[in-house]
Amino acid sequence: MLNISVIIPVYNAEVFLEKAVNSALQHDEVKEILLIEDKSTDTSLELCRKLAAENSKIFLLQHPDKGNHGAGASRNLGLEKATQDFIAFLDADDYYLPNRFEAEKELFKDPKIEGVFGAIGTEFLSEKGKKEFQEKFKQVTLTTVKYPAEGAQVFEGLMGIRKGFGHFFHLNTLTVKAENIKKNKLKFNEKLRIHQDTDFIVKMSYHLYLKSGIIDKAVAIRGVHDDNRITKVKQYSSTYFRNMFLLYESRYIWSKKQEKLSPVLKKTIKNRYISYRIATRTGFSKYFTYVTNSLFNPVLLKTRYRFVALKKHL
Structure with missing residues (x-):
């Protein structure tokens, strides 16, 4: 029972x-x-x-x-x-x-x-x-x-x-x-x-x-x-990206403390976090941050990460 x-x-x-x-x-x-x-x-x-x-x-x-x-x-x-x-x-x-x-x-x-x-x-x-x-x-x-x-x-x-x-x-x-x-x-x-x-x-x-x-x-x-509440947040709006950034920030901070978590997964979590962090920015700052991060982390040039980072807020 x-x-x-x-x-x-x-x-x-x-x-x-x-x-x-x-x-x-x-x-x-x-x-x-x-x-x-x-x-x-x-x-x-x-x-x-x-x-x-x-x-x-x-x-x-x-x-x-x-x-x-x-x-x-x-x-x-x-x-x-x-x-x-x-x-x-x-x-x-x-x-x-x-x-x-x-x-x-x-x-x-x-x-x-x-x-x-x-x-x-x-x-x-x-x-x-x-x-x-x-x-x-x-x-x-x-x-x-x-x-x-x-x-x-x-x-x-x-x-x-x-x-x-x-x-x-x-x-x-x-x-x-x-x-x-x-x-x-x-x-x-x-x-x-x-x-x-x-x-x-x-x-x-x-x-x-x-x-x-x-x-x-x-x-x-x-x-x-x-x-x-979840349906009130418009897809790819500034609020959407802010919420997703906070989610992946939480996951990224957690992942750094997990010694047994594979390096590949840690990297994946970090890249998603960076993408959403960039997405919360606007104007020239967004593109500048994206370019500088991509120089040190070329995987951000991949479609899935680039889409998140550079998608315009509706």
């Missing part, structure tokens, strides 16, 4: 939160649900209090200063306070399906497995949200990797070394052993207001032995609506 803590960051989620919580409560494996209220401007705090009063499995947490610190900091508070053997994550506007932990029940019988992930589906809750989502992500209704993998294969796939694997799986589909998170001191980068989940997943896939679970059908659903 799995004993699971579900961590739910809550910010302006009054419309969706109860459905998310009930979707977690349907699973006997879920022993506690941590609602980390992040200074919402709607009635989310009152709803959290109500839910916690009605069910002994539900706990309301706030940051020490009761301020707004973002999803990364909220999830870190959840990691700090969680008491169960396993950790799962859920966004307040998403929900679990009945098969959410089916693969975990079997896969965690293997002691070397430290984390399991699956596929997430999409539910469009508004026409505006649907339009913005499809404009940015095209056809995507099922976010998943393309074939089964485990251990180093997962990290290599997410880094693009294993062609066709897919560069992302959703945090809502991840279940991981709490002791291994603590042992490896894994945390979300609180400086990242967007992409902190992607950053966390890639680093985790390096440090822990992850295995794909159900990847051909959804184990959770993300709700797409008018206020999804």
Whole structure:
């Protein structure tokens, strides 16, 4: 039997939160649900209090200063306070399906497995949200990797070394052993207001032995609506490049501390970081920085790096 803590960051989620919580409560494996209220401007705090009063499995947490610190900091508070053997994550506007932990029940019988992930589906809750989502992500209704993998294969796939694997799986589909998170001191980068989940997943896939679970059908659903932050960032806009720069800066700083990380991967991470750093600049400064960096690092002349570095802001 799995004993699971579900961590739910809550910010302006009054419309969706109860459905998310009930979707977690349907699973006997879920022993506690941590609602980390992040200074919402709607009635989310009152709803959290109500839910916690009605069910002994539900706990309301706030940051020490009761301020707004973002999803990364909220999830870190959840990691700090969680008491169960396993950790799962859920966004307040998403929900679990009945098969959410089916693969975990079997896969965690293997002691070397430290984390399991699956596929997430999409539910469009508004026409505006649907339009913005499809404009940015095209056809995507099922976010998943393309074939089964485990251990180093997962990290290599997410880094693009294993062609066709897919560069992302959703945090809502991840279940991981709490002791291994603590042992490896894994945390979300609180400086990242967007992409902190992607950053966390890639680093985790390096440090822990992850295995794909159900990847051909959804184990959770993300709700797409008018206020999804990720869809508000226009592709190749100045905000887009700034967010990507911060993501790869985080990954680059982390990579320099990993002695066992291959030199090739370290170089790849560094080049992506440099490309996005250049992309955040404008005018003559951008081109001058690109040329001077290319003199010492000719790989930046390759199409993929040159495209990122020199793409004009829209």
